Amino acid sequence: MEEEQEQYLVDGLRRNDRASLEGVYDAYRGAAHGLALRVLGAASEAEDVVQESFLALWRQAGRLDPARGIRSYLFTIVHHKAVDRLRQRGRKGETSLDPEMPIASGGEGPEEAATRADDQESVRAALQTLPEDQRQTVLLTYFGGLTINEVATRMQVPAGTVKSRLRLALGRMRRSLNESET
Amino acid sequence: MNDLTCQEIDESLAAYAVDALDRDESVAVEHHLAECRQHDAELGDFRSVTDRLPAMLDSVETSGRLRNSLLDAFDSAVGAPAPAEPMGATPQPPQPPRQPKRGTFAMPSFGYALAAALLVVAVGLGAWGISRGDDAPPGGVVVRTIEGSDHRVDFVYVPERQLALLSLELPQLSADRAYQVWQITDGGPVSMGVMAANTVTAMEIDLSDASAIAISIEPAGGSTSPTTTPILVSEI
Ligand SMILES: [Zn+2]
Numbered sequence: 424m425e426e427e428q429e430q431y432l433v434d435g436l437r438r439n440d441r442a443s444l445e446g447v448y449d450a451y452r453g454a455a456h457g458l459a460l461r462v463l464g465a466a467s468e469a470e471d472v473v474q475e476s477f478l479a480l481w482r483q484a485g486r487l488d489p490a491r492g493i494r495s496y497l498f499t500i501v502h503h504k505a506v507d508r509l510r511q512r513g514r515k516g517e518t519s520l521d522p523e524m525p526i527a528s529g530g531e532g533p534e535e536a537a538t539r540a541d542d543q544e545s546v547r548a549a550l551q552t553l554p555e556d557q558r559q560t561v562l563l564t565y566f567g568g569l570t571i572n573e574v575a576t577r578m579q580v581p582a583g584t585v586k587s588r589l590r591l592a593l594g595r596m597r598r599s600l601n602e603s604e605t
Numbered sequence: 606m607n608d609l610t611c612q613e614i615d616e617s618l619a620a621y622a623v624d625a626l627d628r629d630e631s632v633a634v635e636h637h638l639a640e641c642r643q644h645d646a647e648l649g650d651f652r653s654v655t656d657r658l659p660a661m662l663d664s665v666e667t668s669g670r671l672r673n674s675l676l677d678a679f680d681s682a683v684g685a686p687a688p689a690e691p692m693g694a695t696p697q698p699p700q701p702p703r704q705p706k707r708g709t710f711a712m713p714s715f716g717y718a719l720a721a722a723l724l725v726v727a728v729g730l731g732a733w734g735i736s737r738g739d740d741a742p743p744g745g746v747v748v749r750t751i752e753g754s755d756h757r758v759d760f761v762y763v764p765e766r767q768l769a770l771l772s773l774e775l776p777q778l779s780a781d782r783a784y785q786v787w788q789i790t791d792g793g794p795v796s797m798g799v800m801a802a803n804t805v806t807a808m809e810i811d812l813s814d815a816s817a818i819a820i821s822i823e824p825a826g827g828s829t830s831p832t833t834t835p836i837l838v839s840e841i
Contacts, residue, residue, distance in 0.1 A: 439683045441676065441679060441680070441683075444675075444676070444679055445672075445676070448672065448675060452667045452671075452672075453664030453665055453666060453667065454659060454662075454664050456664070456665040456666070456667045457659065457662040457663055457664050457665040458659045458662060460665050461662050469665075470667065470668065470671045473667060473671060473675075474671060474674055474675045474678065477675055478675070478678055478679065478682065481679065491652075492656075494656065495652065495656040498655075498656055498659050499652065499655070499656070502623075502624055502655070502659075503624050506624040507624075510628075540803075542657060542660035543660045543661055543803075545657070545660075546657050546658060546660050546661055547661065549654075550661075561623070561658075564620070564623045564624075564625040565623045565624075565625075565655065565658050566658070566661075568624075569625065570625050570626065570627055571620050571625050571626060571627075572627060574625070583616070585620075586616055586617060586619065586620050587616070589619040589620050589623065589625070590616070590618070590619040590620075592619075593619045593622065593623075593650075593651045593654045593655070594619075594650070596654045597650050597651075597653060597654050600653070600654065600657065
């Protein structure tokens with residue numbers, strides 16, 4: 424989304440403008456839902472998280488720095504809420520993916536889709552630069568919603584090692600993503 | 606536990622950025638960050654990466670019901686006194702509502718199986734986390750990869766959990782067509798869903814009657830049975 428348009432929508436959210444909330448929702452609902460669904464694996468819970476997240480974004484609009492971008496705030500909120508729910512649920516998998524659920528369609532315009540395809544390629548490439556243990560750590564924590572202690576148990580290493588792997592991984596990915604942009 | 610040193614924060618900041626800290630530790634980090642500006646830059650760097658990780662995922666359509674429900678909630682909140690979401694310093698994510706502490710997890714659990722299998726599919730690493738002796742679910746795990754010059758399909762099935770993961774990297778189709786995945790049973794093909802050309806999908810499904818999975822190109826909404834010859838078939 425253009426920066427100007429983002430600023431306009433942020434201003435709208437701050438004024439409690441309904442149309443601005445709809446604008447933000449239409450721009451990001453598909454991506455937000457995709458993220459919530461990946462972490463939670465349950466359609467109904469994922470939709471709850473999406474709704475809560477857009478409301479939280481609106482409530483925080485006054486403190487939102489438009490330079491960081493709406494998408495960035497929204498994903499942070501969605502991820503946080505989805506992981507929170509996963510942990511509350513105790514990971515028992517009471518709910519699961521509906522196999523008939525249309526998994527990947529719509530929710531974004533052609534422009535949005537093209538941007539995401541580019542982005543996907545850069546992120547994929549950045550992940551590929553990581554040593555295997557670091558890549559596994561990023562995927563298990565971010566997409567799998569596992570805690571440091573859970574990853575430590577599974578990978579049979581101390582929690583401190585998991586933390587430092589994450590730190591190295593994110594640092595390296597950042598450099599890789601920066602390079603791919605210049 | 607609200608007396609973490611700056612060094613301890615440095616060590617935990619990346620874990621905080623991916624929401625991987627236990628609740629107590631996460632709250633302690635937030636308290637520190639609310640009062641100490643030394644970590645803003647590094648947290649911003651980490652967030653610049655985590656913000657982009659969702660690009661790996663496909664966008665998923667939301668229901669019209671969700672839209673209405675969101676707007677209803679907005680309307681009633683706007684009608685109510687000024688809303689405020691409690692939180693610490695500005696750049697931090699929203700503070701989670703107070704919840705009872707969770708106990709220890711029973712592991713391995715569905716969540717982990719999903720994460721581990723997702724991992725396998727997402728980066729095509731082979732059978733990490735499944736081939737390891739300590740994690741190997743009884744009953745075996747099916748791992749299939751079909752690869753060609755312009756496509757790659759990874760399929761992982763964990764019978765014990767009736768969990769299937771599919772990673773598709775296929776040529777893009779025109780908007781009126783879609784890829785549809787089928788399980789081939791004695792009774793004929795049964796749809797496993799319509800999928801986009803490049804996607805990673807997890808589903809809970811019983812494939813015990815399936816002898817193979819197949820992918821065909823169908824009209825955008827999918828078909829009740831294949832209308833074209835499958836482009837890929839893999840025996841299970
Ligand atoms: Zn500090």
